[in-house]
Amino acid sequence: MILFLFYFFITGLGIKTINFNEDYLNGEELFELEDSDYFVIQEIENGTMFFQVTSTDTQKYIQIELIFLAPGDGKVNLSFTISKNSLPSLKDNKTISSTYADVNGYYLRKSYQNIVIPANSFRSGDQFYITNLKREKDQTYQYNIRIKKSDSTPCPNDCTSASYGFCNLGTCACEPNRVDMDCSKKATPLMIDKRMDNITVSGIEYFYFEQITQLETILLDVGISNILIAEYSSIFVYFMFENFKYGVPTPYYNNYSFTFSPDSKTKSLIIDVSGLNSNPDLNRFNRLILSIVVPDTCQFYFNISIPSEDSEVNTNLMLIYFLVSLAVVLVLTWIIVTLIRYRQRNRVQNEIQFNQQQSNQQQRRGQKSGISVQQLDHFMQKTLWKNLDQNQRIKERKMDHRQFEACTVCLIEYDKDSICRVTPCVHVFHSDCLQQWMVEKKHETCPMCREELNEQALEKFAEQEKNNHRKENSALKKIEIKNRPENTLMVIQQQRSSQQFS
Missing domain, CATH: 2.60.120.380 (Jelly Rolls)
Incomplete structure (x- = not known):
């Protein structure tokens, strides 16, 4: 009821009314403020209007005031901003980028808000856009907007009343x-x-x-x-x-x-x-x-x-404790960083040494001559997989040649006509695989057990086999010599018996 009476009262005084509603929002032009006082009913979220200054205004302070009728003091949730010569920009529907704003009124949700534009900060023809952005969509705001111009810096709300304070150069x-x-x-x-x-x-x-x-x-x-x-x-x-x-x-x-x-x-x-x-x-x-x-x-x-001095001493002690604690933390941090760097340096050195060793091994490997195809054929002759049971080394070990199912170099299974080679350490490989391993890549070890298979080792293996063959042949001759007289006597006796019988 009071609001209606106030509305009719200001209407009777000739104060213009501005309705910020959907029709205003859909309009093409903004409302231009020309008179000093207006009554505003704001239903929509964004109420924007503008005013333009003249040459007579440039030397004056311009104060724009909002006096809220609804809602009351402490319940106003509205951003009051003014931008110069451009519309304010809204960021994330929360903050407004503008030239002036009443931060005090917004933070305290006051029913009175004001902005003062300093004198000599604008030129004739400049336009100032007023934007009132309310944060509650369903709340209708009613307020008066008033524009004042003065030669001295105005104070907000004239310091409320003379009993509360007085204005002194805008403060x-x-x-x-x-x-x-x-x-x-x-x-x-x-x-x-x-x-x-x-x-x-x-x-x-x-x-x-x-x-x-x-x-x-x-x-x-x-x-x-x-x-x-x-x-x-x-x-x-x-x-x-x-x-x-x-x-x-x-x-x-x-x-x-x-x-x-x-x-x-x-x-x-x-x-x-x-x-x-x-x-x-x-x-x-x-x-x-x-x-x-x-x-x-x-x-x-x-x-x-x-x-008291004790309080100051306690404060100084707290400061000393803080500084000592900070120093301890810094020292511990330095020790930890030093240890980390030391470990990193050792790891790098170890990696360098390892890489150097690998490089040396590769160099030594490159310097090795390996064995030739002729030596490979001499020491490890080709044989068919189906004839492996006739190989002397396999026979000596009493091994079943069928246990050699696949070549460990190429991982391909043998067939009966596969051409193989048997190493001195009695491992079987495809002939071409072993030749590639030992002749072309110049490896000097067995692909399976890493037994040394260089020229010296092969000659040693061959010498051992010769010695073994000599020992076996010598043993066989002794057995033959031992058995030879008995056999001769038996032949003579058989001849005599045949003669007497005849």
Whole structure:
């Protein structure tokens, strides 16, 4: 009902209404802002409009403000951006690449947002495209858009009210109980050596520390004195040094943050505040701002003090421990790297030695002359596989020639007419295979058992066979000589017997 009354009220005042709906989205032209105030009803996700500056505007500051009627403060989820002379580009449907943006208003979901375009930063005829991208598709937004032009730097929302702060060259000088860019947030001051107990926090509460004289460090003790509903891990504390850009610390921007746990309900922090210098424009020191986020309700205590010498000693000891630990880690890392390099170097040297040995063996092998075909025929004569049982070496070993089924060089089975050779170590191969192995490739070992088959070894084998044959022949002659008289006597007796019988 109030919204309808407001709509009729602004209509009666002559304020133009802009409807960002499907018809606007399908239109060919963007709405150009000419007057200072407009009432906007945005149903679609992307509401874009533009305005053009004239020569009389170039020396002025241009402030564009959005005052939201629905949804309320803290529930606005909309990106307010302005691009110069080009439409802003949307990246991944999440972020907008633009010239200006109200980061403070977006992070805090504020019902008031504003952008200031500095004087002398544009020329006559430049166009500025305003894009309001809402993040909730089903939510309808209603807001006023206002364009102001001034000779001095304007402050956001005129610092909300005169009781909250005053504008000083574009920066709001907030009163002691106020923080944020437009002094819109109520905050509780934290004082040195003034402990605060049982401070109830519901939702989001803001605190700040403002020093009276320049300090180097402070010791902040903060803890949970009583937790009613909220979980420990859902309680967050954010710190930020006042910078007049983001306003107050949030999950999106902060200098430091922490949470609690059942085992750690207190935190003691030494904070360097030397960067919080005196601000001559505001006639005060810049502040250390705290945002505490609690899902339900919780009670805290706070205490700020000057760190004692013991604290500094402890800090120095912690620093020393850290440096010593770092040195130990570096030394261990150096030792491990050295060992790895040593092992790698040894492996490389071993590979080089192995390759050298292989090369030497190949060179020695290349220097060997091997045996000739004539020597091969002399020492290992050709024979048919079916006649292997007549081979002297196989007969001496009492071996069955049928056990030699296939040549171990070519792995082809023998047939009865295969031409073979028998080595002194009594292994059988195809004649051509053994000739290729020993004559052409100049190997001097048996392909099967690696027995030496060079010229000296073959001659030694041949000499041993000759000696064996001599011994066998000598034994046979002795047996013949021994048996010869008996045989002669038997012949003579047979002759005499035949004569007498006749």
